[in-house]
Amino acid sequence: MGSVRAMASTRLLCSFNNRVADSTKTLARAGWSLSCRRNVSSSPSRLQSCMPGWVIDQYGTNGVLTYTEDIPVPTVNSPSDVMIKVYAASLNPLDIAMRGGYGATLLKLKRHPMSVLGSDYGSEFPLILGRDVSGVVVDCGSEVTHVAPGDEVWAAVPPWKQGSLAEFVTLTEYEVSHKPKSVSHAEAASIPYVANTALSALVNAGGLCRDSSSNKRVLITGGSGGVGTFSIQLLKAWGAHVTVTCSQNAEGLVRGLGADEVVDYTAEDASEQLEMMEKFDVVLDNVGGETEQLALGLLKPWSGAKYVTLVTPLLLNTDSMGLLNGMCQAGSSLQSKAIQNIISGGVFYRWGFYAPDGPALDDVSRLVDAGKILPVVEAQFPFTQVPQAFQKLEQGHARGKTVVRVTEEDDQRSEEFVQESYTDTAEFEQERREPAKQH
């Protein structure tokens, strides 16, 4: 009975989609693609103007996180916009930092370029945090072709945009990708931001790629956190040899994800263990500080080896010294380290940064569906407990990711059920009328 119902609704949805596709083609020829796309979308903008979410109105500790139902819905404003109903979000160390004001100077400039002229130009508040989303497209701009309303998608939300700890988030098509089908929204939300960061660091700064990694030795410091647990799996999928540093109690986790060799950084002889190993082609440093000097000495000299750190002073400098001085200071510090390391050991010293990249997430989605990358979700919180989720992250010692379920997937199922029942009834009504018309 259930499967007959499912078949019926699938058939109906197919014929509905075919009809929409046919009419899209016809209207596109007549230059009407925008209005057709708009007709099939179910934009909540026409139904509601406000949405629930967690905002901050000032920087500070956890107390500044406020739940409100009065956030203006972020509607589609440009032809490349994609509006997403958020099912799950996840937290990153950046959310804790941004809550306290980290990066405010540079991010404000990106949001409001005129703010370079003074503080009167635009405010970032109320600010929505949350850098990952897994959800469903509800509306698209006229030039969007890769996704359509109803598609399940995932994305990393750039830090200069309003975040995903709200009912809806709007991004550009380039930032959005189809979510892997084999995992839930909660699992999917654990991946995009760390994936875009790791890919940007390993590919753009580290010079690695799927086809050139099989003979490479890579060291990942801080392998038990969000970026580390993703990077281990990506590099193993690419065939690299992966060594990881982490606490002793995370060894089982990182070995389970494929790490070939593991060094407990809390052990007294951790440095000696690393120094006795064969040298590395690439280091991805998720820890920084004292680890930097140690890691630089572990690279193969004069062979194009690369040290890539995700722990950079750029935003801290612009926050503390102002835009111009901060950027100059960061630039000169990067330059002097790069020159020093290339001259002394022939190794490249680089900074890695998150970069928005939906097409890269398409590749990751395929790796997840192929079972080569597993989501590593350490903790999940309901939407009512966002401050508790921040508290968890703030305690440190992450083992993968902390996820917030913004829309409970049971709610999604009940919404689908309502939709399905409605379409079944509509189909039944249609079929009942058609024979009558034929006679």
Ligand SMILES: NC(=O)c1ccc[n+]([C@@H]2O[C@H](COP(=O)([O-])OP(=O)(O)OC[C@H]3O[C@@H](n4cnc5c(N)ncnc54)[C@H](OP(=O)(O)O)[C@@H]3O)[C@@H](O)[C@H]2O)c1
């Ligand atoms: N530049 C960018 O665009 C960018 C983007 C994303 C992330 N990041 C930065 O990259 C870093 C990693 O991010 P993440 O999301 O993976 O952080 P995370 O989830 O908080 O993970 C950090 C991990 O490092 C471990 N750890 C701490 N000290 C360590 C040490 N000395 N040696 C080895 N492991 C150590 C922690 O576990 P234990 O403490 O239990 O050992 C934890 O598992 C953060 O500093 C983050 O801010 C930068």
